[in-house]
Amino acid sequence: MKLIIAEKPSVSKNIADALKIKARQDGYFEGNGYVVTWAFGHLLQLYDAKDYDNKMSTWKMENFPFIPNTFKYKVKGDPRNREKPDRGAQKQLKIIQSLMKRNDVDAIISACDYDREGQVIGDSIIYNLGTDKDVYRLLLNEWTPAEVIKGLENIKLNSELRPLQDAGVSRQWADWAIGINLTSVATLKYQKGKGKALNIGRVLLPTLKIIYDRDKEIENFVPEHYFKLQATFKTKDEQEYEGTYVEGKEEKFKNKETLEAIQQELLNKSAIIYDKQVQKKNEYPPYLFNLSNLQGYITSKYKGWTSDKVLKVAQTLYEKKFITYPRTASVALEESLVGKTAKVLETLSEDLPYKDEIKFVKSKRIFDNSKVESHSAIVPTYMKPKKLTIDEEQVYQAIKNRFIMQFMPVAEYEETRIATKIMNTDLKGLFISKGKVQLVEGWKKVEKVQSKDTILPLVQVNEHVDLVKHEITSHVTKPPKQHTERTLLRVMETCGKNYDGDGESEENLNAILSGFSIGTPATRAETIKKLKDVGYISMQNKNLLCTELGRKLVETFPIKDLFNLEFTGRLEKALSDIEKRTFSKKEFLQLIFDFTTKSVETIKNEKEITINEVATEHKTNEVMGKCPLCGHAVIEGQKGFGCSNWKNGCKFVIWKNDKFLATMKKKPTKTMVKALLKNGVAPVKGLTSKKGNKFDALLKYEKNADNAYFSWKMEFEK
Numbered sequence: 001m002k003l004i005i006a007e008k009p010s011v012s013k014n015i016a017d018a019l020k021i022k023a024r025q026d027g028y029f030e031g032n033g034y035v036v037t038w039a040f041g042h043l044l045q046l047y048d049a050k051d052y053d054n055k056m057s058t059w060k061m062e063n064f065p066f067i068p069n070t071f072k073y074k075v076k077g078d079p080r081n082r083e084k085p086d087r088g089a090q091k092q093l094k095i096i097q098s099l100m101k102r103n104d105v106d107a108i109i110s111a112c113d114y115d116r117e118g119q120v121i122g123d124s125i126i127y128n129l130g131t132d133k134d135v136y137r138l139l140l141n142e143w144t145p146a147e148v149i150k151g152l153e154n155i156k157l158n159s160e161l162r163p164l165q166d167a168g169v170s171r172q173w174a175d176w177a178i179g180i181n182l183t184s185v186a187t188l189k190y191q192k193g194k195g196k197a198l199n200i201g202r203v204l205l206p207t208l209k210i211i212y213d214r215d216k217e218i219e220n221f222v223p224e225h226y227f228k229l230q231a232t233f234k235t236k237d238e239q240e241y242e243g244t245y246v247e248g249k250e251e252k253f254k255n256k257e258t259l260e261a262i263q264q265e266l267l268n269k270s271a272i273i274y275d276k277q278v279q280k281k282n283e284y285p286p287y288l289f290n291l292s293n294l295q296g297y298i299t300s301k302y303k304g305w306t307s308d309k310v311l312k313v314a315q316t317l318y319e320k321k322f323i324t325y326p327r328t329a330s331v332a333l334e335e336s337l338v339g340k341t342a343k344v345l346e347t348l349s350e351d352l353p354y355k356d357e358i359k360f361v362k363s364k365r366i367f368d369n370s371k372v373e374s375h376s377a378i379v380p381t382y383m384k385p386k387k388l389t390i391d392e393e394q395v396y397q398a399i400k401n402r403f404i405m406q407f408m409p410v411a412e413y414e415e416t417r418i419a420t421k422i423m424n425t426d427l428k429g430l431f432i433s434k435g436k437v438q439l440v441e442g443w444k445k446v447e448k449v450q451s452k453d454t455i456l457p458l459v460q461v462n463e464h465v466d467l468v469k470h471e472i473t474s475h476v477t478k479p480p481k482q483h484t485e486r487t488l489l490r491v492m493e494t495c496g497k498n499y500d501g502d503g504e505s506e507e508n509l510n511a512i513l514s515g516f517s518i519g520t521p522a523t524r525a526e527t528i529k530k531l532k533d534v535g536y537i538s539m540q541n542k543n544l545l546c547t548e549l550g551r552k553l554v555e556t557f558p559i560k561d562l563f564n565l566e567f568t569g570r571l572e573k574a575l576s577d578i579e580k581r582t583f584s585k586k587e588f589l590q591l592i593f594d595f596t597t598k599s600v601e602t603i604k605n606e607k608e609i610t611i612n613e614v615a616t617e618h619k620t621n622e623v624m625g626k627c628p629l630c631g632h633a634v635i636e637g638q639k640g641f642g643c644s645n646w647k648n649g650c651k652f653v654i655w656k657n658d659k660f661l662a663t664m665k666k667k668p669t670k671t672m673v674k675a676l677l678k679n680g681v682a683p684v685k686g687l688t689s690k691k692g693n694k695f696d697a698l699l700k701y702e703k704n705a706d707n708a709y710f711s712w713k714m715e716f717e718k
Contacts, residue, residue, distance in 0.1 A: 232469045379403045401446045
């Protein structure tokens with residue numbers, strides 16, 4: 001009997017289905033020679049500082065730096081009360097431990113995600129619980145039945161994944177050391193009043209600096225005026241076209257007088273076609289998606305999306321077996337996937353109106369081992385979804401379309417460049433006109449990409465044309481644009497290298513695949529979300545801007561290395577090198593601990609400045625109504641509307657992030673809570689169904705008959 005530990009319940013169900021196991025027990029599946037159990041992501045977390053030493057219970061400057069001799073793990077904290085262990089995690093760990101100890105279990109297989117975090121999740125559980133049995137690793141890129149069976153036939157010894165574990169643990173311990181120490185001393189030094197701490201992080205600060213720098217660029221931007229000379233010409237068959245005056249390579253002129261002098265030369269002159277070039281050009285589809293590109297594409301195309309939301313939806317599609325592993329940096333597929341990809345393409349092409357144009361090719365642009373780091377690009381699996389939510393549909397279609405595009409004909413267009421010369425003048429320049437005509441739509445059909453044609457008249461070299469009119473136009477240079485999540489992800493991914501490009505260059509791909517980046521595909525979305533949550537950046541429409549607090553932090557915090565993209569990139573590269581066995585965990589951690597110790601001393605010796613002053617609020621809690629359990633007042637708290645008698649054990653609460661309401665894109669409001677407590681029912685408008693339709697309903701919040709908890713009930717007005 002083999003015990004498989006998956007990262008999540010949904011994944012364990014996929015494995016059980018693939019193995020045709022029907023019997024489900026409390027916390028695991030069993031049958032056909034396997035026991036399949038699960039974690040809930042991280043079941044264990046690192047000790048807090050106070051767990052090592054009681055003196056760390058309160059923050060005092062003299063207690064820092066604090067770096068434990070050995071890092072220890074405990075059951076993760078309850079999200080509602082971090083001081084207590086999470087009961088669900090505690091229970092599941094006991095179940096896993098009892099399964100590991102079973103006499104009929106002769107081997108343990110970690111089936112957590114095939115990445116740094118997945119390795120740490122599996123290893124922290126298995127080795128903290130302790131076992132003398134053989135431990136193996138199931139390494140999969142998708143959870144379809146065929147891949148699960150194939151993967152189990154090719155399991156590896158977990159010891160072979162030691163470099164991945166070392167990289168994961170190094171990342172975890174490094175972020176703990178920097179985060180705990182520098183957040184504490186920065187808050188003590190630069191914040192007045194009690195409130196949220198001043199968050200300091202290895203990935204957080206350089207990301208903030210990118211947005212700060214762009215804000216400063218815009219602030220310091222000085223617009224420049226420039227002028228262009230544009231003329232309209234007419235051919236012998238009465239067709240008109242426009243051209244712009246270009247001298248050398250210059251078409252933007254700072255001095256209007258220069259162009260006014262040239263204008264005088266144009267009076268009563270005719271012109272001739274001096275040169276004509278026609279080129280046929282190919283347009284290739286954009287590369288397959290990696291996570292950053294997918295996040296950038298979705299957040300810029302649709303309203304209301306964040307990169308964090310894109311990752312969550314992609315993760316759901318992955319767990320539902322519809323797409324491959326989403327947390328990837330690669331934009332190509334491994335060459336070993338050629339046969340499988342051909343079958344997926346055949347399955348997905350069946351119902352498409354342009355299926356006759358789709359042709360499987362083994363192209364280096366699609367299949368290239370040198371462009372794959374750990375995981376191939378995100379592509380659909382052979383399993384076709386029957387029913388998806390609107391959000392899932394948008395992400396799935398983007399991935400499917402990008403996949404199909406690779407096997408459609410290359411788009412072709414014709415580019416024409418006409419140079420018109422004014423006759424009988426000494427002008428050095430020519431009037432340049434450019435035209436473009438789409439010849440073959442090709443892959444653009446997949447997403448109905450519209451190409452604008454600019455059609456020029458049919459003329460030949462040395463043909464005479466009339467100069468109909470000419471004018472000087474005035475223009476102003478524009479400041480750089482604010483960062484959006486799309487552009488920010490690009491900078492983070494390439495560590496600022498070539499981030500104004502389209503991301504398609506070989507240089508960009510090499511920067512991404514070398515591991516020289518800010519954060520990883522898995523953590524970038526989380527970093528952007530955290531910057532918003534801690535108040536360092538804000539969002540206006542799709543633009544990201546530095547807040548006053550964010551600006552003060554960048555300008556005051558003395559550890560400049562933490563804002564430096566190059567420094568952060570080198571640290572991320574070192575973690576990547578640990579995975580490749582070219583750098584050691586010991587050297588990396590020593591580097592981090594030395595950096596942390598020096599940084600703490602630097603902050604201590606800085607002069608006293610207040611970055612953030614937290615005003616103490618003396619607010620009276622508004623009473624929502626009477627508690628249905630004990631009759632005391634129900635008041636609004638930070639996380640929910642709860643009974644004021646909670647200290648004496650009353651458990652009545654309506655959480656602000658209530659999961660049932662969240663499924664319908666709603667949060668409880670004061671009006672709703674007051675109505676529920678007064679009348680037992682609340683009319684709620686604008687709920688959203690799974691299909692995305694809006695509806696109204698009557699909601700009740702009633703106590704369960706068999707326990708102390710409450711459940712929602714929905715009714716509709718007749």
